[in-house]
Amino acid sequence: MINPTPQELSLEKLRAGDRAEMARMVDVFSAPVYRLGLRMLGSPQDAEDVLQNTFMNALTHLSEFEGRSSIATWLYRIAANEALMLIRRRKPEVNIEDLQADDPDAGLMPTQFVDWSGLPENELLSEEGKKALDAAIQTLPENLRMVFVMRDVEGLSIKETADALGLTGTNVKTRLLRARLHLRERLSAYYAERSQHLIREDKNDGS
Amino acid sequence: MMDHNHVNCETLLGSLSEYIDGELSPELCREIEKHLAGCDNCRVVLNTTRRTIDLVQSPAEAVPVPDEVRERLFKRLNLDDYLKPKSQ
């Protein structure tokens, strides 16, 4: 669910060109738009481009926004397009994996069965742990990553994600499952290797 | 027990997201839990997938917009006269 804003933004004021209301809209939504850019592009510079382009675009087209979706969903849709355009410009080649994004059977089978879920928070969210998590997210094909970022990072519902991306709910669910399993696999490989290191260090300490 | 309700590793995997999100019927949940009780691998996959989602949602991963970025944004949008009052 998209968090309700402290005080509802007035679509009427926005469309009439009320600049104070525009500034309020920018402040309410700049954090999620910036995070989406950061997750999708992986660099603060690119995230800032996504942020600026999204709101430039939004303010230019406010008068055409009919309010059929929420302001949040509309902004997410613009942000997703801006992010994907920038990604295309950065790496124009087609990603083979992307073409299989909606194939429910493609690449689901887990191969890593180390249970690292009981590791303490301070280990999982250490600087190193966070870096591993960020790197794992960057390995997701972009159309899986987009769904994952909206649903699991930003907390949009399946329906909101589908509306923002112009997908069916079934597509969103398929992509979300694939994204989650892909990430889980990556992190499991990382923690499996890490625990091997720790065991070796322990042994060396003991001898 | 109805045969089509029988859950194996593959069908569990296909329903994993919806199971985690609490979107499945109580009957299917019971079948899934029955399978989980007897299958170590599926239990590990469930636990680590849940943990993965927890981690990306943790407050430690919530990045705020840096002040200078916000400032440049407001300037680009010609809204810099509204730049001052935010947190105050």
Ligand SMILES: [Zn+2]
């Ligand atoms: Zn199983």
